[in-house]
Amino acid sequence: MTTFIDYLLGGISGGVIIALMALAIVLVWRSTRVVNFAQVGQAMFTTYVALTVRDQTGNWIIALAVALVAGLVLGLIVHWLVIRPVKRADTSGAIIATFGVLIALQAAAGMIWGGDMRGYAPPVSNDGIELGGRVWPFSAYDILVVAITVALVVGLTLLFTRTNMGLAMRASAFNPEVARLSGVRVGRSLAYGWMLAGMVGAVAGVLVAPVSQVSPNSFDILLVFAFTAAVIGGLDSLVGAVTFGIGTGLVISLVSGYSDASNAPVVALVLLALNLLAKPDGVFGHHHSRAV
Amino acid sequence: MLTVSELSVSYGAVRALSGVSLEVPVGEVTAVIGANGAGKSTLMRTLAGLVKPASGSAALDGEKITGRKAEDIVRMGLALVPEGRSTIPDLTVEENLRLGGLWRNRAERSASQAEVFDLFPILAQRRTLRADTLSGGERQQLAIGRALMAKPRCLLLDEPSLGLAPLIVTQILELVSGLAKNSGIAVLLVEQNAVTALRVASTGIVLNLGEIVQSGPAEAIRSDEQLRHAYLGY
Numbered sequence: 001m002t003t004f005i006d007y008l009l010g011g012i013s014g015g016v017i018i019a020l021m022a023l024a025i026v027l028v029w030r031s032t033r034v035v036n037f038a039q040v041g042q043a044m045f046t047t048y049v050a051l052t053v054r055d056q057t058g059n060w061i062i063a064l065a066v067a068l069v070a071g072l073v074l075g076l077i078v079h080w081l082v083i084r085p086v087k088r089a090d091t092s093g094a095i096i097a098t099f100g101v102l103i104a105l106q107a108a109a110g111m112i113w114g115g116d117m118r119g120y121a122p123p124v125s126n127d128g129i130e131l132g133g134r135v136w137p138f139s140a141y142d143i144l145v146v147a148i149t150v151a152l153v154v155g156l157t158l159l160f161t162r163t164n165m166g167l168a169m170r171a172s173a174f175n176p177e178v179a180r181l182s183g184v185r186v187g188r189s190l191a192y193g194w195m196l197a198g199m200v201g202a203v204a205g206v207l208v209a210p211v212s213q214v215s216p217n218s219f220d221i222l223l224v225f226a227f228t229a230a231v232i233g234g235l236d237s238l239v240g241a242v243t244f245g246i247g248t249g250l251v252i253s254l255v256s257g258y259s260d261a262s263n264a265p266v267v268a269l270v271l272l273a274l275n276l277l278a279k280p281d282g283v284f285g286h287h288h289s290r291a292v
Numbered sequence: 293m294l295t296v297s298e299l300s301v302s303y304g305a306v307r308a309l310s311g312v313s314l315e316v317p318v319g320e321v322t323a324v325i326g327a328n329g330a331g332k333s334t335l336m337r338t339l340a341g342l343v344k345p346a347s348g349s350a351a352l353d354g355e356k357i358t359g360r361k362a363e364d365i366v367r368m369g370l371a372l373v374p375e376g377r378s379t380i381p382d383l384t385v386e387e388n389l390r391l392g393g394l395w396r397n398r399a400e401r402s403a404s405q406a407e408v409f410d411l412f413p414i415l416a417q418r419r420t421l422r423a424d425t426l427s428g429g430e431r432q433q434l435a436i437g438r439a440l441m442a443k444p445r446c447l448l449l450d451e452p453s454l455g456l457a458p459l460i461v462t463q464i465l466e467l468v469s470g471l472a473k474n475s476g477i478a479v480l481l482v483e484q485n486a487v488t489a490l491r492v493a494s495t496g497i498v499l500n501l502g503e504i505v506q507s508g509p510a511e512a513i514r515s516d517e518q519l520r521h522a523y524l525g526y
Contacts, residue, residue, distance in 0.1 A: 164394050167383075171391050174380045180362040181340060181372050182391045183442060 006137045007257035008250055013142035014211070015249020016149040020204035021226035022233065022241035022248075023156070024197040029235045030173040031193025034083060034094045038101035040219040040226070042078065042198055043205030045105050046070040047214055048113050050206050051120060060123035067202040075198020079191050106216040115216060120209035145207050152203060153242060156196070160238070169193060224265050225252065228272040234285025244283070293317050294339070294370065294446045294478050299348035299358075301331075301338050301502075308334040309502045311348065316446060316478040321469045323493035323510060325486040326523060331502040332482040333375055336450045339480075340372035341365040352446055367395055371444035375451045377431040379438065381424035385415055388423050388434055392441030401441065408437040411467060429460040436468065446478040447471075453485045461485070465492045486524045490514045498523050 021039065028036040050067035054060065078101055087094040124140040160166035171179040172189035179186050205219065212218045229248045233240020251271070252264040275282070294316040301309040309331045316322045324332050337343045339350055341362035349358045357365050366372075371392075379388050389408060393401045409416035412433040418426060423434060432452055439447055449468065453461040465481070469492040472479045483489035490496050496513035498506040500523050506513065513519060 164390075167387055167391055168394055170383065170387075171380055174382050175378075177342065177374070178378045178380055178438075179391070180342070181366060181374065181378070182438065183363050183366045183393075183395050184391070185363050 003257065004254075007253045010137035010257070011250040011253025012138070012246070013145040013249075014252060015246035016146055017204050017208045018222065018225045018229055018249050019242045019245025020149055020152065020200055020207070021222055022229035022245040023153070023238060024201035024204065025226055025230040026233070026235060026238055026241040027193050027197035027200065029230070031169065031190045031197075032079075032083060032087065032094070033091065034087065034098065035227070035235075036078075036098045036194075036197065037095070037223065037227075038078060038098040038105060039197065039201050040205075040223040041102035041105035042071065042074050043201040043222075044214070044216060044219045045109055046074060046198075046202040047120070047205035047209050047219075048109055050202075051118060051209070051214055052113075054120075064203070064206050067206045068199050071198035071200070071202025072195045073198075074202075075194040075196070076191055078198070079194035083194070109216040113216075117218065118214045120206075120214055122210040126210060141210065148203065148207065152200065156200070156238065159196075165189075165192065221265060225249075225268055228268045231272060232275045232282055234282025237282065237284035240282060240284030294350065294352055294480065295354075296335075296339070296350045297348055299335070299338065299350060300346045301334050301343060302346045307346075307502055309338070309345075312499075312502075312504055313348075314497055314504065314507065316480045317495075318445070318476050318478045319473050320494040321465075321472050321479040321481050321492050322495045322497065323481045323483060323486075323489040324497045324499055325483055325489055325513075326499035328484065329501075330499040330523075332484075332499055333450055334502075335499070336372055336374070336448050336480070336482055339365075339370065339448060340374075342372075366442050366444070369442070369445040370448065371439035371442045371446070372448040373435045373439045373450060373452065375454060377428065377435050377454075379423040379426075379431050379434045381422065384420055384422055385426070385434055386419045388438050389415070389441050392438035393443065396441075396443070400443070404441045404443055408440050411440070411471065412437055428456050429464070432456060432460075432464060436464070440471075444477060446480065449479065449481045451482060451484060453483060453488060458488070461488055462491075465489075468492070486520075487514075 024039050025036060028034060046067045049070045050063040053066045054063035082097050082101055083094050086097045122141040124144055126139045126141040128135040128137050128139055160170060168184045169189045169192055171184055172186045176186045208222060225248050229244040230241050233244040248268060255264045255267045297313045299309055299312045312335060326332055334343060338345050341360055345358055349356055351357060352368060352370050357368060357370060389405055393404055414430055415434055415437055423431060426434060452464060465488060468479060471477060481489055481493060490510040490513060493510040496510040497504055498519060505523060506519055
């Protein structure tokens with residue numbers, strides 16, 4: 001029983017990072033009905049930017065802030081330069097194009113920063129906290145990760161429910177025509193979706209970096225887990241992405257603990273397949289809002 | 293006043309509207325009637341900026357609206373309630389209304405919302421509920437309410453009777469006609485249900501295969517038996 005609880009605790013911070021990446025995928029899907037496979041590539045790229053800033057300034061917070069801004073900008077660039085023009089011709093083409101963006105970003109990162117694994121030291125200790133005479137598999141860094149994620153999710157929730165921009169974004173996602181007829185500049189709302197997703201992904205990248213380290217491909221596996229969580233959550237649902245992101249993190253931790261870490265991706269994909277067979281719209285998905 | 297002159301619309305090789313000219317005066321309901329496929333919805337969607345006309349123009353109080361984007365046309369004062377109860381089911385009643393006037397300031401918005409709640413008291417009761425919990429008639433009221441949140445000078449209603457009980461349709465249309473008179477809005481109403489539409493309208497326009505075949509006082513059109521047989525099918 002103690003081991004079980006340890007494995008669960010150990011899965012939390014990994015889970016919230018998956019949740020963030022899944023959230024980014026959902027934000028893009030909601031705005032443009034495109035699954036952005038380049039999301040982890042964008043996060044990888046902005047994490048390299050953060051790493052560079054960190055090397056220069058030695059400050060973790062400044063590096064995170066720069067990554068946020070870089071994420072916003074990169075999201076906007078990918079949307080304007082690639083997705084918008086391609087999507088005008090063909091929606092499924094846009095999804096393929098995101099693969100192109102992923103490969104291009106990985107290649108560019110390799111050229112700029114090289115292909116070696118680079119460490120990303122956490123700002124606070126990543127060792128298990130000692131409490132009540134034993135060491136728990138939960139570190140000060142895990143607490144920071146959870147706190148930042150909670151703050152971000154609360155911020156996004158307020159943005160979507162309390163602000164005009166959030167309402168315009170939701171309306172544009174649910175029914176672009178009614179949104180336009182209501183005076184909403186839908187094109188702008190879609191761009192905001194990509195920018196927010198880029199920002200959320202950038203946070204996920206910086207937070208996962210101390211664990212995964214940074215290389216052009218080191219976030220690839222995160223895509224598998226985040227995509228699984230986003231799809232099981234319903235692709236449309238922010239709540240679903242967060243819930244199943246954390247859930248996926250816990251499952252991975254249990255699978256890695258009781259068997260081997262290399263089995264985790266397989267288990268994730270099996271869960272994804274089972275979900276698609278049983279409930280293709282996802283647990284929190286809206287059937288009616290799916291394009292046929 | 294909305295002025296439409298020589299408006300033509302084509303979908304590829306198919307001509308959906310040819311040379312339609314009409315006027316929608318303030319304070320009145322003008323009804324466009326005609327069978328399925330007559331071009332009624334095309335007319336509305338073109339005026340609202342969702343469809344680009346092949347030729348011709350439309351102007352609101354002398355200001356040209358054709359060629360502008362839908363999101364700008366509504367800000368200029370022409371609001372469309374599209375066919376099929378165009379509310380957003382995932383949003384609450386209040387959010388649907390807020391959406392209708394998002395670019396206006398808070399004070400203007402709450403004044404308009406108070407007017408909408410006066411007109412449709414049921415919406416005030418349901419304000420925190422999601423739109424998909426409303427009945428068909430309530431949803432149509434919400435769709436009209438959303439359009440009114442833009443404080444339009446011209447309101448376009450596309451088939452508001454679709455799928456609603458006749459009694460509810462009459463109630464809603466009478467409210468709209470009262471609104472036109474009291475608030476000085478020009479209302480253009482498109483209906484397949486000619487009897488109901490002509491009852492609230494002052495002017496009737498009969499559209500057939502994209503062309504206006506008859507227009508005049510609603511009363512005259514209602515009593516023109518030949519016209520009814522030929523184009524309205526009853």
